[in-house]
Amino acid sequence: AQKVTQAQTEISVVEKEDVTLDCVYETRDTTYYLFWYKQPPSGELVFLIRRNSFDEQNEISGRYSWNFQKSTSSFNFTITASQVVDSAVYFCAPPGGRDDKIIFGKGTRLHILP
């Protein structure tokens, strides 16, 4: 069975601090994709990034960066110089099972305090 764990339920940091959100994905699959989504207060989820298990290079997009380590099954997400607009719930989403359904972790609620 596949399992995704976002151990941090809620995080609060002061604006301009860096913050890292953790995600651990357990699977017996040798190849897979992992996703991160953002859910702002409006409610609609927005896709942020997709990585596949072959690629362990860090990905950087502006203030966002992702670190994927297959050996530890972790796919962590770092926001540098956080801003109030980063306040949201962030979901790590591994792929589903053989029937391709998309499942989600419980999410991490991030509060950026001004």
Place this chain on the structure above:
Amino acid sequence: DGGITQSPKYLFRKEGQNVTLSCEQNLNHDAMYWYRQDPGQGLRLIYYSQIVNDFQKGDIAEGYSVSREKKESFPLTVTSAQKNPTAFYLCASSRQGRGTEAFFGQGTRLTVV
């Protein structure tokens, strides 16, 4: 613009009544999904469909029903058998295949009064 439209945004239902939530997409996606989100909780999968005229139960299908008569549409009916229907409902779609991301609607907030 392509996207997913959910309606209505807010919905109130009396206990014992069935209610249908609409989800329409013009992205030409084969797969569509319904999720339920409770306050402070993650997303739980209710039903999903990979192709027209076919759908599968997710983790919490009891008390819900769906249909997929058209590729663009995947309505969700919350029946009176659903004991605790008050929640935020999100519809999503994606292309086929594991490496494809999902696109979401803006959600419907259902309240039972």
